[in-house]
Amino acid sequence: MAKVLMKGNEAIGAAAIKAGCKYFFGYPITPQNELPEYMSREMPKAGGVFLQAESEVAAINMVYGAAGAGARVMTSSSSPGIALKQEGITYIAGAELPCVIVNIVRGGPGLGGIQPAQSDYNQVTRGGGNGDYKLLVYAPANLQEMVDLMQEAFDAADFYRNPVMMVGDGMIGQMMEPIEFKDSVSRFELPEKDWATTGTKGQRKPNIINSLALDPAELEKHNHKLQKKYDAMKENEVRYETYNMENAEVVIVAYGTTSRIVRNAINDLKAQNINVGLIRPITLWPFPEKAFDEVPAACKSLLSVEMSMGQMVDDIKIASNGRWPVSFYGRAGGMIPTPEAVMEKVKELIGGAK
Amino acid sequence: MTLDLKKDKRIRIIIGHYGSGKTEFAVNYALALKKEMPKVALCDLDIVNPYFRSREKASLLETDGITVISGAFGHQTNLDLPMLSPSILAPLQDDESQVILDVGGDAVGARVLARYTAYFKPGEYDMFCVINAYREQTQDLMGVISHIKNIEDTVGVKVTGLINNTHLLRETSAEDVMKGQALAVEVSKKLNIPIRYVSTLEKVTHQLPSDIEGDVFAIKMIMREDWM
Incomplete structure (x- = not known):
């Protein structure tokens, strides 16, 4: 396919739709606004749903719901907005659901500024939410790499049943670069989402999506299961x-x-x-x-x-x-x-x- | 190559799709115009996007003697607010001033111009639409026309000239420019608007045919840092 000149935020949207993303829930914040704007325009054309939530907290919980139903879903925000989403992110990680979260980082702490920064390193690599969980975090250096990684991000999220974060500083979101959308073959063999809450139709036991476990022995077992997954990511997903x-x-x-x-x-x-x-x-x-x-x-x-x-x-x-x-x-x-x-x-x- | 920017009307409005290269053109145009005319003002009217605006290069332009007007609280204020400086009226009202209005992208960015339409009398202003055929929404005739119509409807005045600024940043070749030129010619015929400039990197200008429609305008990449 021929090259087009795109802005980072638009390119993320285009790549996500190409990777099969069907649901986008978000709330505006600079410097990532062109992404929800793009999604609001293009998602309906792709047969998907764009919804501007009433807050970041609402948006991430919509992601939780859609992911639980087995959909390819994404949200995006910038630093303080990601901070607001942290509760939802740890719930999604705890409930073992796939989703992609885009973070176009701006200066902090607090409301900070709107110019580019990388000061979310700790926020994205150390959780931010509670509990022993990890996100797979990609940080591309140019728009082509970001576009190429988007398919990988959705596939890895499905494969590990874990949230994946795509991080760009404000510059990556705002800069223009020539991009080529290439056809890629997934390197993951993705199983059916037989855990999704798609309705039992009276044929099977209900699937339960949950991050609450009151039995400590059960919760410990769950933590060991998660840890095994993170060990596999460490083994297989490192890129540099x-x-x-x-x-x-x-x-x-x-x-x-x-x-x-x-x-x-x-x-x-x-x-x-x-x-x-x-x-x-x-x-x-x-x-x-x-x-x-x-x-x-x-x-x-x-x-x-x-x-x-x-x-x-x-x-x-x-x-x-x-x-x-x-x-x-x-x-x-x-x-x-x-x-x-x-x-x-x-x-x-x-x-x-x- | 000699340019005669005096031919353009005193008030020059630069509009287009975001990413078309409006700001790069506006900044280069201001620097070239200053060589021809003593009093040049560049007004950065982009209140849609807080990145890559001409005010970032204010000190470079001011060193050259160009008046730069942006937000009411100065060039460095990164408030994400739709804030304009009242000083914009000064060059618009001063017949001695050559004015360049660098406008935000798309119809959304151009809305701000509606406040100044009283100054855009036919024959006394130029509104140049910058076209990049590699931008997603302006790759074909219908795309460009719909952009122009939306902006004209929002501002309330007509586009008077086209600028073919088709580029892929540093990768731009003469072939790319000619691809955009074919589109610009199509738009020009359909809407009866002349192609005023073909702007591209200096090295590419030498490879363009001499009979190309519009004046060839060599630009330097001022807005984009060398490492980008």
């Missing part, structure tokens, strides 16, 4: 990209828009004879721990570059397990790091320019 790792003096870890800025800095540094590598997590959870085995032993430092205040540093420390020092450079509140500032930081780490 590495770049220029050979003989790297410093290896930068960065995802999403920030990784593009870093890549520019790496190329400019190369021209100055400074070799810097990049680990780009595509899944934020599970975090790509294996990628750190590619870091050269002589590397002077790992460097987390974020549009947040060092939220990813802990994961880098866990994954690198004390093998290299870990440094941080970031901007916050909607400010975007420049390639020049990243280069400065690298030079500081290696003890000056060459």
